[in-house]
Amino acid sequence: MRAMVYRGPYKIRVEDKDVPRIEHPNDAIVRVTLAAICGSDLHLYHGMMPDTRIGHTFGHEFIGVVDQVGPSVQNLSVGDRVMVPFNVYCGSCFFCARGLYSNCHNVNPNATAVGGIYGYSHTTGGYDGGQAEYVRVPFADVGPQRIPEWMDDEDAVLLTDALSTGYFGAQLGDIHEGDVVVVLGAGPVGLFAARSAWLMGAGRVIVVDHLDYRLEKARTFAYAETVNFAEHDDLIVLLKKMTDHLGADVVIDAVGAEADGNLMQHVTSAKLKLQGGSPVALNWAIDSVRKGGTVSVMGAYGPLFSAVKFGDAMNKGLTLRMNQAPVKRQWPRLFEHIRNGYLKPSDIVTHRIPLEHIAEGYHMFSAKLDGCIKTLVVPDAA
Amino acid sequence: MAYTSEKPPLPESIDQLRARIPGWGADLDPADRPSVPRERLDLDTGAHWDFPDRQPELVPRERSIEHAFLTPVFGTAQPLRGLPGVVRAHAYERYSEARAAHWLLLVLADRLDAIEHHATSLLTPRPDNPITQTGVLSEVRRHGLSSRTEGHRADRVHQPLDPVLVGGPWLLAAAGGVVAAALVGRAVRALRS
Numbered sequence: 150m151r152a153m154v155y156r157g158p159y160k161i162r163v164e165d166k167d168v169p170r171i172e173h174p175n176d177a178i179v180r181v182t183l184a185a186i187c188g189s190d191l192h193l194y195h196g197m198m199p200d201t202r203i204g205h206t207f208g209h210e211f212i213g214v215v216d217q218v219g220p221s222v223q224n225l226s227v228g229d230r231v232m233v234p235f236n237v238y239c240g241s242c243f244f245c246a247r248g249l250y251s252n253c254h255n256v257n258p259n260a261t262a263v264g265g266i267y268g269y270s271h272t273t274g275g276y277d278g279g280q281a282e283y284v285r286v287p288f289a290d291v292g293p294q295r296i297p298e299w300m301d302d303e304d305a306v307l308l309t310d311a312l313s314t315g316y317f318g319a320q321l322g323d324i325h326e327g328d329v330v331v332v333l334g335a336g337p338v339g340l341f342a343a344r345s346a347w348l349m350g351a352g353r354v355i356v357v358d359h360l361d362y363r364l365e366k367a368r369t370f371a372y373a374e375t376v377n378f379a380e381h382d383d384l385i386v387l388l389k390k391m392t393d394h395l396g397a398d399v400v401i402d403a404v405g406a407e408a409d410g411n412l413m414q415h416v417t418s419a420k421l422k423l424q425g426g427s428p429v430a431l432n433w434a435i436d437s438v439r440k441g442g443t444v445s446v447m448g449a450y451g452p453l454f455s456a457v458k459f460g461d462a463m464n465k466g467l468t469l470r471m472n473q474a475p476v477k478r479q480w481p482r483l484f485e486h487i488r489n490g491y492l493k494p495s496d497i498v499t500h501r502i503p504l505e506h507i508a509e510g511y512h513m514f515s516a517k518l519d520g521c522i523k524t525l526v527v528p529d530a531a
Numbered sequence: 532m533a534y535t536s537e538k539p540p541l542p543e544s545i546d547q548l549r550a551r552i553p554g555w556g557a558d559l560d561p562a563d564r565p566s567v568p569r570e571r572l573d574l575d576t577g578a579h580w581d582f583p584d585r586q587p588e589l590v591p592r593e594r595s596i597e598h599a600f601l602t603p604v605f606g607t608a609q610p611l612r613g614l615p616g617v618v619r620a621h622a623y624e625r626y627s628e629a630r631a632a633h634w635l636l637l638v639l640a641d642r643l644d645a646i647e648h649h650a651t652s653l654l655t656p657r658p659d660n661p662i663t664q665t666g667v668l669s670e671v672r673r674h675g676l677s678s679r680t681e682g683h684r685a686d687r688v689h690q691p692l693d694p695v696l697v698g699g700p701w702l703l704a705a706a707g708g709v710v711a712a713a714l715v716g717r718a719v720r721a722l723r724s
Contacts, residue, residue: 157645159697160664173586173604196645199637200619202609203648221584224577239604240578247570255583258594258602262628265606271619272637275606287604290577320566326559327541347552350559352541361682372552379683393532393539409685420692422638453634475566478574482558482565491554509673512666516693517686519673 315341405448
């Protein structure tokens, strides 16, 4: 089969690889029909995630058709059209039993601090991902779900991570009616978090980024006020002025490890890999939220330390909430919202590229060229 | 203005928001959201086991020493091999996830892995190609210059670092090769004379 493979920082190519095989009785092999490049894939691509091995296939956002099933699989059949959450999880451990699917204890031998994720290095379990023609899907009776007949493929693939993560991030903000919500980052997760904040009754949503084309999308797709932080000397003073000098009730970090806005923080983390991630957005969240407010962290960071302004978080009495999204818990409600016309996830898709061109897709996304917000990848066998 | 107990007024009323934003307030009740409460025991996950069957360990599989045992299911992509594999195995066997040494050794192994594969690719029919693999041709096809120059992008200041990070090691390796070849040549000439 053809698959994207990592060849070192900033370098990928498409190679022939063996079709994955059933390795556990509850495995399925899925023929990928549509995948996506996630902003967090860029952390791998830039060499920021420890134990990203040469030859690894990225991709944790994908849908496809069941090609093979293991002998204990009961809920899926060959030929089923399925969407697969980015979480690999068993459904039965202490954490899964409590709904913390992203924190599964039975699927990632490499680390206890994070669960299993498709195509996201050995630090999340060493599973090849879905930017390929075929992918191994463990626990086929737990994670994958048949795609409803009425749902578009592009909406389905965005439910496997980006939309579910943005919606989950808004929930972690514990938004109440009339709250002022600031969303840092106008990428896919930020756009979805901003849109979700309205569903939860926000009274005002302000999206911050430095890319004008993304802020335009925040205005038209997420109905948000926008701020380009690169146009202002001090973002925090501006946000304080915009919020009557109290600060926002809720701030959502939808940026993560490669945040811009402070050259030293960005270069020491994203370029020199001396920090687990650039904490610019996290520090801005701590600085711009009101005392007693809530910071929701959806941005992904590496496992190494970062220079976070923790003292201010303590002094302000903040609630800091975060996790990788337990995707499948979000789906029934999100299906309703899509069906009701409240959300149209595929409106954020800007590019659709064949798998063979994925190296250019990564560069375009990484360098933010051509108005790129969300890129979908179509495998040859789709 | 003064700092009082009042919540500052919103620019739009709730009725205006409801009219303007599709689905505004559909999840208004904080108790009726899919991830509330955070932990709940009444979810049907689809699992029909108390503990999953164990996936066969066909080759020795590294694991965090914070785990009691090898997890019943694990990824089998890119097993440990070569010098990077030795470094990775040491990181897993010796240091917990709490130790910086664990992660720094894994990052070191990643760089060794890349160097080893770049070098060995030169001996294969398909050597690494920095032009196609970096996707840099999309600079032409995807409006690189105009994309980078319009607006107030904050990343413009560090964009020149990327070519250095990507191309620097190749140039250093090439320079090292030239120097090594010159030294070998000089040694050979010295031996002959």
